[in-house]
Amino acid sequence: DGGITQSPKYLFRKEGQNVTLSCEQNLNHDAMYWYRQDPGQGLRLIYYSQIVNDFQKGDIAEGYSVSREKKESFPLTVTSAQKNPTAFYLCASSIRWTEAFFGQGTRLTVV
């Protein structure tokens, strides 16, 4: 089955720790995106990548980092510099800004 897979589904982080969220797709899509979802605020773009080895900051990139070494993978690292990391994180992929397919999300909680 083709699709986009995020892991883990739930993640707990201690203050001061970096954590990495995984996103893998087997849809052969060039573009991949990371969004953050907070209650009442919709989806906000963190980073996006339209091709391997290239990525761009979205609206709320501070405190996050990404890499795109393979077409299939676009991991997101939430660094200790992100002051309010508790949120629902969604990864998506698409063929260059057309229909975006979303993963099931990772819920990150700082403890």
Place this chain on the structure above:
Amino acid sequence: GENVEQHPSTLSVQEGDSAVIKCTYSDSASNYFPWYKQELGKGPQLIIDIRSNVGEKKDQRIAVTLNKTAKHFSLHITETQPEDSAVYFCAAGTPNQFYFGTGTSLTVIP
């Protein structure tokens, strides 16, 4: 950058009635307008989309209209059913960016 506004934030309708959700956008360069449905604890799924060269698109009980001059687009769901209850997001895209509205929580009352 693009600014997408979505109204209402919550909507309750009786089963069988119609539901309408409206969005406005600011960037006239936007040319792709998708609508996503998100069920609790899951990622959003595309339900319908429209491009700027089309004024209206329909898929069974769901339709979307686009007014490029006024920069607004709307989602219409007819004959609503309890399984339509979810959060709906509109979005507006350009070649460089893709922005979502803040979502509408739709509740269909049986």
